[in-house]
Amino acid sequence: MAAARVRCHCNALFTSHRNSSTLPISPTRVGFTALKSPRKFLLSIGDGSSSCTRNVSGSCLKGTVRAVMEEEKTGAIKEREVEEKRFTCVMKFGGSSVATAERMREVADLILAFPEESPVVVLSAMGKTTNNLLLAGEKAVSCGVSNASEIEELSVIKELHLRTVKELKIDPSVVTSFLEELEQLLKGIAMMKELTLRTRDYLVSFGECLSTRIFAAYLNKIGVKARQLTRVSTLQYDAFEIGFITTDDFTNGDILEATYPAVAKRLYDDWMHDPAVPIITGFLGKGWKTGAVTTLGRGGSDLTATTIGKALGLQEIQVWKDVDGVLTCDPTIYKRATPVPFLTFDEAAELAYFGAQVLHPQSMRPAREGEIPVRVKNSYNPKAPGTIITKTRDMTKTVLTSIVLKRNVTMLDIASTRMLGQVGFLAKVFSIFEDLEISVDVVATSEELDHVVEELEKIAVVNLSKGRAIISLIGNVQHSSLILERAFHVLWTKGINVQMISQGASKVNISLIVNDDEAEGCVEALHKSFFESGDLSELLIQPRLGNGSPVRTMQVDN
Numbered sequence: 001m002a003a004a005r006v007r008c009h010c011n012a013l014f015t016s017h018r019n020s021s022t023l024p025i026s027p028t029r030v031g032f033t034a035l036k037s038p039r040k041f042l043l044s045i046g047d048g049s050s051s052c053t054r055n056v057s058g059s060c061l062k063g064t065v066r067a068v069m070e071e072e073k074t075g076a077i078k079e080r081e082v083e084e085k086r087f088t089c090v091m092k093f094g095g096s097s098v099a100t101a102e103r104m105r106e107v108a109d110l111i112l113a114f115p116e117e118s119p120v121v122v123l124s125a126m127g128k129t130t131n132n133l134l135l136a137g138e139k140a141v142s143c144g145v146s147n148a149s150e151i152e153e154l155s156v157i158k159e160l161h162l163r164t165v166k167e168l169k170i171d172p173s174v175v176t177s178f179l180e181e182l183e184q185l186l187k188g189i190a191m192m193k194e195l196t197l198r199t200r201d202y203l204v205s206f207g208e209c210l211s212t213r214i215f216a217a218y219l220n221k222i223g224v225k226a227r228q229l230t231r232v233s234t235l236q237y238d239a240f241e242i243g244f245i246t247t248d249d250f251t252n253g254d255i256l257e258a259t260y261p262a263v264a265k266r267l268y269d270d271w272m273h274d275p276a277v278p279i280i281t282g283f284l285g286k287g288w289k290t291g292a293v294t295t296l297g298r299g300g301s302d303l304t305a306t307t308i309g310k311a312l313g314l315q316e317i318q319v320w321k322d323v324d325g326v327l328t329c330d331p332t333i334y335k336r337a338t339p340v341p342f343l344t345f346d347e348a349a350e351l352a353y354f355g356a357q358v359l360h361p362q363s364m365r366p367a368r369e370g371e372i373p374v375r376v377k378n379s380y381n382p383k384a385p386g387t388i389i390t391k392t393r394d395m396t397k398t399v400l401t402s403i404v405l406k407r408n409v410t411m412l413d414i415a416s417t418r419m420l421g422q423v424g425f426l427a428k429v430f431s432i433f434e435d436l437e438i439s440v441d442v443v444a445t446s447e448e449l450d451h452v453v454e455e456l457e458k459i460a461v462v463n464l465s466k467g468r469a470i471i472s473l474i475g476n477v478q479h480s481s482l483i484l485e486r487a488f489h490v491l492w493t494k495g496i497n498v499q500m501i502s503q504g505a506s507k508v509n510i511s512l513i514v515n516d517d518e519a520e521g522c523v524e525a526l527h528k529s530f531f532e533s534g535d536l537s538e539l540l541i542q543p544r545l546g547n548g549s550p551v552r553t554m555q556v557d558n
């Protein structure tokens, strides 16, 4: 770790104390602004009413700035030593990466394998803990208070976390009080016979609170100073304690702007007092009106990571998963999916929005706004290059990037009864969805649908088709004719009837609706044709007819 020495003379710094040899500021009032240019950062020191800035050159380009506040001891400012060590990246590890004690050890080794990095670490709940907490909550509603302690999922959660602390040889007290509180909460739910969305969020927050405490305790045990509430550290690094402010939409909170400065201040202030690797709970926030724990929607830890990346202006956001990056399709649907080395934020956002579980749908927003590259890596195979997601990329040789399948979709066919003009009709249709707070692409339950249909039938003839799936073709819509021609040929050859088609507003997505039971076969056939036949790039350089279509014969694998 390199250190640069900065001379800060009192009279040059603080006009209000020009002739004074003492300086009434505390370390918490020292702020730092990281600049993007390597080997330089801006040191800004202020007491609220006055401040100064200095450009500092150094030999180390990565790191958090740490001011050694010598004047606190001596009562006089002579000079400050500034260590050029600021946070370089955020590393988010999903549930699959921290599912067991063994995995936690490997993740710790992985973090230590990058000594040049100074990471902020974000963790999800261990393995399937979030699902188990939700199931336990649902069972508690109807099981009766006396049976709440016996809920199977509670036992699974207890067993997993107690076994993990035992195997990692850390003090079990980091989890025991939490596990007791969890049992009490389930009894409370059983007593009330009700699980509100607010309680649901509080309930699932136990998963991330537990995993981060275990991991921080383990890092401390192996000599890496880490920050989360443990025996060593008294600071809570739960997202709702360090500045993540959200709307009060329980189970789906939106991060508010106030989060960025709050998180940056808290992390830098704590680092300056006492440098330690922050171990932060993913997925969680604090509702700005209620002050209650909120969650960011399933898979929300990716969003926690990108929010921290933007808040701190980091060089890179890393999301570590159980796959070699973003793949050409979900490998559980078709196993010959291959990694996509480069993606734009738009492509990644579209892919996530249309259901690729690999990234949280909102997670690209902070990264795009902060223009911070996101790297998707495999914690089971760290050597694999993964996927790098940036603002732009060379699309000249790209036709299709990935195929995404969203299952169990209901299609609504809405035909005007001509009581309203065309413009008024569409406006009314969309206002009905808006009033019922339903996103047209994700109508979640049949109960919601009943309401929509009831309202729509006042102005239209409505036809409801269940059991459909959306296949989204994410790619270069400069080649939309080629994509459509090939896709339709593949599906026609398989005898599949496409029931609806739409092109996304961001122009990187073409969506096709087919029957759900035929969808997996369609993805496989499309994958073979677009990614395995090897003839697409040739088509891009062939001469075109007047209308821009390439001249070719189609070869489709079945």
Ligand SMILES: Nc1ncnc2c1ncn2[C@@H]1O[C@H](COP(=O)(O)OP(=O)(O)O)[C@@H](O)[C@H]1O
Pocket: 093, 094, 095, 096, 097, 124, 299, 320, 321, 322, 323, 325, 326, 327, 328, 329, 330, 331, 332, 355, 356, 357, 358, 359, 402
């Ligand atoms: N296009 C895709 N590329 C990679 N993985 C995908 C894709 N679509 C769906 N997935 C699924 O996403 C999973 C990884 O995301 P997730 O379970 O949220 O990881 P983690 O919990 O580790 O953050 C993979 O195991 C894979 O099954």
Ligand SMILES: N[C@@H](CC(=O)OP(=O)(O)O)C(=O)O
Pocket: 093, 094, 095, 096, 124, 125, 130, 131, 207, 282, 283, 297, 298, 299, 300, 301, 302
């Ligand atoms: N634990 C939460 C949040 C999360 O992001 O998890 P993961 O990173 O394992 O997808 C969930 O399961 O939704």
